[in-house]
Amino acid sequence: MGLIGSYNLRSMIVRKGTAAMTAGGIAMVVAVFVMTLAIAQGFRATLVASGSPQNSIILRKGATAETVSGLLRSDVPLIETLPQVARGADNRPLASPELVVAIALPRQTDNQNANVPVRGVGPKAFQIRDAMTFVEGRQFAPGTREINVGRLAVGRFKGLGLGSDVKFGNATWTIVGIFTADDAAFESELWGDVDLMMPAFQRIGYQSMTVKLADASMFDSFKAAIESDPRLYLKPSREQDYYAEQSQAMTTVIRVFGTFVTLILSIGAVFGAMNTMYAAVAYRTREIGMLRALGFSRFRIVTAFLAESVALALVGGVLGCILALPVHGLSTGTTNFTSFSEVAFKFRITPALLAGGMLFSAVMGAVGGLLPAIRAARIPVARALREI
Amino acid sequence: MKFIGLVLKGARRSKRRTLLTVMSVAIAVFLFASLRAVLDGFNAATEASSSTRIVTLRSTSLFFSMPTSHAEGIKSTPGVQDLTWANWFGGVYKDPQYFFAQFAIEPDSYLRMYPEIELTPEDRKAFLDDRTGCIVGDGLAKRYGFKVGDKITLQVGIPIYGTRDFDFNVRGLYKSGGAAVDNQSMFFHWKYADERSIQPGQVGWFVAQISNPDQATQVATAIDEKFANSPNETKTDTEKQFQATFVSMFGNLNLLLGSIALAVVITTLFVAGNTMAMSVRERTTEIAVMRTLGFPSSTIFLLIAGEGLMMAIVGGIIGVSLARLIVTPDLMQAGAFIPVFGVNNANAVMALLLSAGIGIFAGLIPATMASRLKIVDALRRVA
Numbered sequence: 001m002g003l004i005g006s007y008n009l010r011s012m013i014v015r016k017g018t019a020a021m022t023a024g025g026i027a028m029v030v031a032v033f034v035m036t037l038a039i040a041q042g043f044r045a046t047l048v049a050s051g052s053p054q055n056s057i058i059l060r061k062g063a064t065a066e067t068v069s070g071l072l073r074s075d076v077p078l079i080e081t082l083p084q085v086a087r088g089a090d091n092r093p094l095a096s097p098e099l100v101v102a103i104a105l106p107r108q109t110d111n112q113n114a115n116v117p118v119r120g121v122g123p124k125a126f127q128i129r130d131a132m133t134f135v136e137g138r139q140f141a142p143g144t145r146e147i148n149v150g151r152l153a154v155g156r157f158k159g160l161g162l163g164s165d166v167k168f169g170n171a172t173w174t175i176v177g178i179f180t181a182d183d184a185a186f187e188s189e190l191w192g193d194v195d196l197m198m199p200a201f202q203r204i205g206y207q208s209m210t211v212k213l214a215d216a217s218m219f220d221s222f223k224a225a226i227e228s229d230p231r232l233y234l235k236p237s238r239e240q241d242y243y244a245e246q247s248q249a250m251t252t253v254i255r256v257f258g259t260f261v262t263l264i265l266s267i268g269a270v271f272g273a274m275n276t277m278y279a280a281v282a283y284r285t286r287e288i289g290m291l292r293a294l295g296f297s298r299f300r301i302v303t304a305f306l307a308e309s310v311a312l313a314l315v316g317g318v319l320g321c322i323l324a325l326p327v328h329g330l331s332t333g334t335t336n337f338t339s340f341s342e343v344a345f346k347f348r349i350t351p352a353l354l355a356g357g358m359l360f361s362a363v364m365g366a367v368g369g370l371l372p373a374i375r376a377a378r379i380p381v382a383r384a385l386r387e388i
Numbered sequence: 389m390k391f392i393g394l395v396l397k398g399a400r401r402s403k404r405r406t407l408l409t410v411m412s413v414a415i416a417v418f419l420f421a422s423l424r425a426v427l428d429g430f431n432a433a434t435e436a437s438s439s440t441r442i443v444t445l446r447s448t449s450l451f452f453s454m455p456t457s458h459a460e461g462i463k464s465t466p467g468v469q470d471l472t473w474a475n476w477f478g479g480v481y482k483d484p485q486y487f488f489a490q491f492a493i494e495p496d497s498y499l500r501m502y503p504e505i506e507l508t509p510e511d512r513k514a515f516l517d518d519r520t521g522c523i524v525g526d527g528l529a530k531r532y533g534f535k536v537g538d539k540i541t542l543q544v545g546i547p548i549y550g551t552r553d554f555d556f557n558v559r560g561l562y563k564s565g566g567a568a569v570d571n572q573s574m575f576f577h578w579k580y581a582d583e584r585s586i587q588p589g590q591v592g593w594f595v596a597q598i599s600n601p602d603q604a605t606q607v608a609t610a611i612d613e614k615f616a617n618s619p620n621e622t623k624t625d626t627e628k629q630f631q632a633t634f635v636s637m638f639g640n641l642n643l644l645l646g647s648i649a650l651a652v653v654i655t656t657l658f659v660a661g662n663t664m665a666m667s668v669r670e671r672t673t674e675i676a677v678m679r680t681l682g683f684p685s686s687t688i689f690l691l692i693a694g695e696g697l698m699m700a701i702v703g704g705i706i707g708v709s710l711a712r713l714i715v716t717p718d719l720m721q722a723g724a725f726i727p728v729f730g731v732n733n734a735n736a737v738m739a740l741l742l743s744a745g746i747g748i749f750a751g752l753i754p755a756t757m758a759s760r761l762k763i764v765d766a767l768r769r770v771a
Contacts, residue, residue: 021662028655032648039644060547064484067451070547104449104623112636115449168448170619201452202619249485261648264419265655268412272659275408279666334639340451342637 004300008308022276023316025269026364029262030320030357034349035327036258040251042348047247050184051240053216058209058236065338066100071206075232079209084222086214088127094212096122099194101201102341103168105157115341116157120194128212136162137177142193148177150187152344156333169200188344246338266364273368277309281376288376289384298377305376309369310362317361321354395694406699409663413703413743416656421711421739423645425731430635436567437627439601442608444594447623453590454620461614462594467607470597472497477581479542488528489573492581501597504569511560520580521559525571529561548586660750664696668754675758676766689759696751704743708736
């Protein structure tokens with residue numbers, strides 16, 4: 001640390017009021033930064049968690065989302081029987097033809113109707129997504145009007161408790177189980193038997209099919225097999241890629257917005273830091289003169305004041321991160337515009353995000369402190385010593 | 389008022405500091421006004437929605453359509469004067485990233501019921517006469533360089549419309565005469581899409597014109613009762629409610645943008661308050677001399693508080709002017725999401741009031757500090 005280090009640290013403590021205010025300003029900026037990016041992070045994590053590396057989702061060629069895709073009944077056996085598809089204990093292929101539509105349900109928070117995804121699934125669906133576990137109740141029995149609901153959907157929409165009846169598609173469905181899926185998008189959905197949902201929603205085909213591959217490395221040969229079959233106008237994707245792509249647009253919007261707002265806001269905070277550091281330099285002109293007279297080089301003075309400013313900003317950064325932390329895990333929701341239905345997700349603050357916040361605060365401190373530090377180093381020794 | 393010269397003098401004492409403070413307030417006010425503009429933009433369509441139009445959807449959700457035969461049932465409901473319908477087309481222009489809204493509308497009645505779609509009589513006639521014609525908003529036209537006479541090709545987005553691309557002739561550019569209709573959309577003949585649909589005769593939503601806005605709820609209930617227990621049950625809402633569900637789709641924007649605005653204000657309070665405190669501390673001797681000369685402590689208080697207020701208001705004016713210049717639909721491409729986008733007068737006034745508030749709060753503590761100075765102590769202190 002040395003003399004000069006402790007000197008700067010101690011003078012920061014002397015000016016604790018000013019230092020606290022400056023750090024406070026930086027803390028707010030960092031808090032906003034971390035919180036907005038936590039939204040993007042959470043949204044992305046939710047969608048990405050929906051995909052498994054061993055799974056493949058098959059959509060119509062050109063379809064960007066399940067809701068605008070279509071898959072014929074006759075396509076199903078052609079895909080199921082491919083050798084790359086894994087098989088369950090009963091030697092039946094682990095493949096689930098699915099139908100996704102949205103129904104309007106009122107939100108708990110504002111009572112406005114939202115588009116809640118309803119997924120009709122095949123009997124193997126729960127085996128294909130291995131992260132799915134039931135927290136309450138049991139899996140729906142195929143061939144009955146029973147449904148399962150994701151945990152996040154239960155909290156977000158009205159009337160989705162265990163045992164309650166939900167009316168849609170001219171029928172009444174009973175909720176017999178509530179599941180979690182590692183915070184994946186499935187937790188915002190209602191799941192039921194696809195063969196009952198199709199007539200209920202007056203559909204004649206499926207929309208997508210998800211299969212578990214015997215091994216993740218088989219994807220390429222699986223893809224080649226489907227694309228070379230002239231009867232199939234379909235495109236398989238790795239499930240992870242598909243969901244990552246789904247999150248792309250929304251995550252980009254939030255990131256751009258968050259960065260734009262925090263950047264502008266940070267200019268204000270940098271001005272604040274600059275003010276503080278200029279004042280610090282002015283107060284201590286004599287001391288700086290003394291240090292220079294003792295033989296400290298200009299460069300040492302610049303680095304010392306820069307370090308002081310960065311340290312001050314880092315204190316703000318830590319404060320900001322602490323301020324932002326309580327939002328971690330809060331659940332909220334937005335519409336996934338590629339599927340036009342609502343996805344519930346949780347704010348997600350990752351260590352990398354916190355590190356980003358700290359780095360951002362350090363940059364603010366360095367930018368704010370640079371000019372005042374240069375000014376400090378330029379003070380002529382003789383004049384500085386004379387000053388009162 | 390006579391002390392204004394002194395306040396100015398005080399502000400000029402450290403020009404750099406005053407400038408930095410003014411600029412940080414300006415930035416805060418700019419951000420605040422822009423955030424408000426975004427929020428207002430989202431809510432504009434809801435605010436401007438007509439009270440005499442009600443929207444009928446399938447009760448399941450807007451993903452589902454209903455047969456055209458519903459038109460008769462709705463039209464014959466007492467209180468309904470006029471009726472039109474539309475479908476969401478969801479076509480893809482070149483690439484999914486070039487997104488804009490396309491509506492297949494029943495052209496005659498739709499244009500009649502939405503006077504917000506402003507078209508010249510010639511364009512209107514040209515559009516109505518051309519089965520494959522379309523009209524596009526002037527904002528959208530600007531974004532993609534569409535001109536009257538152009539051909540727009542859309543790939544099918546929703547499988548129900550087959551696989552063949554749709555070609556449209558641009559027959560007119562419309563202006564938006566109210567936030568209920570944005571200028572970022574494309575409208576074309578419902579028949580054109582319907583004749584190629586796998587499942588013809590389907591309507592996404594009906595819009596009914598009602599004679600008395602006070603009866604909206606009764607008429608809506610009457611319509612829904614007509615179709616209750618049919619395979620195509622409906623849900624009818626006011627246009628306002630219909631628009632509000634779209635706004636709420638984005639999530640809790642009010643809370644998100646509100647929290648950011650609050651953080652902006654707090655940050656600025658920290659910065660401005662800090663500066664004022666610093667400048668008071670620096671001027672301790674000066675203030676003591678003024679007190680000795682006979683300035684009452686209340687004047688000192690006003691001088692310091694006035695300085696804070698002045699800096700904040702100057703910053704506020706700069707911030708608002710910047711926001712007015714920059715946050716306009718031309719410069720900020722908010723795309724199809726925010727139809728009306730700009731800092732209106734109410735926003736500007738609010739932002740200015742905010743800056744004044746910041747000035748008052750930031751100056752309060754330093755001004756109190758200054759007015760409470762003990763003359764003897766202050767005179768004795770060295771810088």
